Amino acid sequence: MSEIIPIKPISFACPKCKHPLRSIENALQCSECHLTYPIVDGIPNFIPEEALIMIAPNYRDIKRLEFLAPIYEGRLWQSFILNLAGGRSSSLQSIAHFISETLEGVTGSVLDVACGPATYGRRMASPHRSVYGIDFSMGTLRQGMKNIARDGLTNIHLARTRVETLPFENAVFDGAICGGSLHLFPDTALALREIARTLKAGAPLAVTTFVAGNSLLARMMKRRKNMYAFELPKLRQYLTEAGFEGFASKLDGTFIMFSTRKAMPSK
Ligand SMILES: [Zn+2]
Secondary structure, eight states, rough: OOOOOOOOOOOOOTTTOOOOOOOOEEEEEETOOOEEEOOOOOOBOOOOOHHHHHHHHHHHHHHHHGGGGGGGTHHHHHHHHHHHTOSOOOOOHHHHHHHHHHHHOEEEEEEEEOTTTTTTTHHHOBBTTEEEEEOHHHHHHHHHHHHHHHHHHOOOEEOOOGGOSSSSOOOOOOEEEEEEEEGGOOOOHHHHHHHHBBOOTTEEEEEEEEEESSSSSHHHHTTTTOOOOOOOHHHHHHHHHHHHEEEEEETTTTTEEEEEOOOOOOO
16 A cells, blocks of 8 residues: 655635635635635635626526536436537546546645536545635535535535636646536636646646537537637637647547646746
């Protein structure tokens, strides 16, 4: 058996000014700008409720779909979405396998962006690897906390925050996951830049999302303002501009899984 090296925990940083946060009663407080973020049911909440409607027009949609959180991981729901996307060979298991392969050899801390009920994060947490899951939806995060408790996991932490202002310092993560949500972010380029900011050079990123094409889902997405079925060249351009390099993808209908990594600094 290999020796277990304790993982240095990552502290949350102020999403606004990125300075360290200190714990006060049921909250975290910024040492610099003194903003205070409540901890609700064990989940640090970095999004003030009143700001939600303003910052995200599709928040209402997300809120409406929160009731689905308990079934996100169900076989029926997964195959429903994958079928809509024209996927023939993908499943929750094959997606988890792809993410696991992308993160192979990664120890330390992994960021799980738009983690939902910690579907993939729970499967990636291990004694060698801590997972920090962030999501916009309090309802799905609560479901995530239930799933984490049920599975008896300790190496996974959840927080409610926007992808555009992650509550972490620069270059703290050894890897990242973004499963089934890149197409939902209002500003793809900004989201990818912010994820890249928190990654160490060379850290891998595993993504699942949807591309433009002939599936029913791609056609539905095309009609919606707040969803993007990506054209592949455009997606790769976003990644390069955000500071990622190396791109390997598996396409199944209009469902895509890809891996990339934060570029090494040029010499
Ligand atoms: Zn601050």
